[in-house]
Amino acid sequence: VIVLGAGGGVGLAAVQLATALGARVTAVASSDEKRSTAAQYGAVSLVNHTCGDARAALREAVPDGAHAVLDPVGGDLSEPALRSLRRGGRFVTIGYASGVIPRIPLNLVLVKGIHVLGFQFQDIGPDEFARNEAELRDLLASGTVRPHIGAVYPLDQAAAALQQVAEGRAVGKIVIDLRTPSDDRSTPAKP
Structure with a gap:
């Protein structure tokens, strides 16, 4: 799993939850402090998107392609992350902290068979929401994840x-x- 904005509140939560679910996490963040914090919460690979080519850095970190990208940032990071997905991967857009809504080349979605999903709490049905909330409460109570x-x-x-x-x-x-x-x-x- 590639997590963009991995040093922010949403990104660090995503790093912890993905790690708790058994994923190998690649954290993409802008500063040493943010990347170090993501590593403390389980990220295995760390990518500095402010130095050089983010696409090349992601290719090196995830040479076989990622199963999923979690993107709370948007902007210029979205396309290189999308290109880093393996065939059939999932790109989940969570928000646009960069202030820029990305433009995704749809040919990549077609050629790689990628699933592009938007995540909003109101899209989750009441039963699934209750189940997810109970699972999250257990993870918080056990100390497996923490803000x-x-x-x-x-x-x-x-x-x-x-x-x-x-x-x-x-x-x-x-x-x-x-x-x-x-x-x-x-x-x-x-x-």
Whole structure:
């Protein structure tokens, strides 16, 4: 499984869940800290998409092609990831954190027999949703998966927290703590 944006909150959750399900995960992220964090949660291969050719780096990481790509990023990463799928693979679009909706060449979908899927919670039926929620609750309770809190900000620093996310510097989830007044306005609290 290739996970794009593997250092963000959705990406790190995807890395953990794919690993828990037995997948070999290739994490694609922009910084050493994000890739290192993805490795701590089970990613086996790490790809820096900001240095060089992402398509070549993915081909090297997954020479036989991936079974699936999970994409919460969109933008320029989507096509190289799509090209990294093996025949019959699945490309799951989760969102567009890059702010750019990708344009996918449909000839690749045809030639490789790829399945392109969109993921939204409202598309899951009530029975399947309840089953998935119970499985996730068990994984969380057992400690098999856990949210990665990259930083905690007091409420009066909410703008700084949002700026960190908007600039793509957030690793995992950023939490705004409504209970804690700010003591130091220059440094967010670590979890």
